Amino acid sequence: MGDFNHPDICWRGNTAGHKQSRKFLECIDDNFLLQVTEEPTRRGAMLDLVLTNKEGLVGDVKLKGSLGCRDHEFKILRAARRVHSKLTALDFRRADLGLFRDLLGRIPWDKALEGRGAQASWLVFKGHLLQAQERCIPAKRKSGKNTKRPPWMKKELLGKVK
Template sequence: MAGGWEPIQGDRGKQKGDKNKRHKKEMSKSGGQRDQRQESKRATEYKRAAGGVKTKNHGLKTRMKKHYLNARSIRNKVNELTAQIITNGYDLVAITETWLQGGQDWELNIQGYLTIQKDRQEGKGGGVALLIKDDIRAVVRDDIGYNEQNVESLWVEIKDSKGKKSLVGVVYRSPNNNFTVGRVIIKGIMEACEKGTAVVMGDFNLHIDWSNQIARGSLEEKFIECIRDCFLEQYVTEPTREQAILDLILCNETGKINDLLVKDPLGMSDHNMVEFVIQSEDEEVVSETSVLCLNKGDYSGMRAELAKIDWKQRLNGGTIEEQWRTFKELFHSAQQKYIPVKKKGGKRRDN
């Protein structure tokens, strides 16, 4: 399989072998052509997820409408979710806290959508899933980030009509997860951003003042550092659970996320849903950005400014990461003071 990408393997969902065994058992019971057709259809879905089957539309629509929700058990909300999908015409739906267990993949069998899911391996709750409209080319990316069983995440690669690739991920981090799990999640996000355009959705259970990007713990500090280093923007500005913004939409390409709306919860879930649009290459909005004018920098002034700092005192104590963060903040402060910036923008392009 090209690029070594494997569809829904291991802890990414149900193993293909297990699927085939179960379907063969079903076929032996019924012995009818109906089961054979189902077997062929599911095999086709696996090939499509791996990039082996061409669909009617090889890329994204001009505007791809997405929907994210924390379900807190999807089993008793499938009918309501189906109605939401039909009414709003979503191209991709990301779900956290599916609460599905092994062998319950049929719960999310919504006509016209490919289901990719990762259930919690031990204990109750958790789990993530992606529903992708079957006219969109999607490739499961198991090579990104984290294959550990206790990290609940899924990543897929999709293409726009010009062949430009974007990575889309859904993540659930339980509030009971330890610091190590959080670091692995951050590592995965950084790996995705290094590969190009990345859109990340999920319930991270992080307590951050997003209006000022103020963290309330060491993991939150690490997460904010990741956002800054990867040039990510966090788009949700309204509370998604009580008065907290726990459910996040992140993207590292300016102008890619549009028309974001925080909606009422699905059923009895205690999290609000989030709807938004991804702008594809065919209808690109090139936003104004700031660019450093390196040839006009006052480097003598910058060196003098940095020389005034008592580095021994400022970097005394703390971990290597904390010292590095302090150095970056002081350096960036001097950079903003002595190196001018210019605005660089573009025009809307409709092809």
């Protein structure tokens, strides 16, 4: 928590006008921090920020104080509210790759792509690919502590990254 003095940052759009403010936003994103202050401090700008690394950990953020001496009051909640993930990932272990190959193999690609440019051909290919994917590769809902981690990042790779 503190007075960060970046009046040009638009927190709704996560944009900034000055290079230093853009670097500040990048730092917040790189460290997976959330800015939870909602009330502007001075002249419509949010200068006093409360940053957290867990959604639901900080609550009841309120602007307190008088002109020239403003502070934020907030509560740190004992346990972060459990956020149910809506993130899904493809479950390739249960995929029917034989059917997937068969579905894509049945398409007469030369006729389907004939006379089309690169962009139009890509859209046709992508449409067929996504239809086959929907039929053959089930999606599973991610849950637990790894919901923020990409599905392909396993413990071994994570260890090497750290």
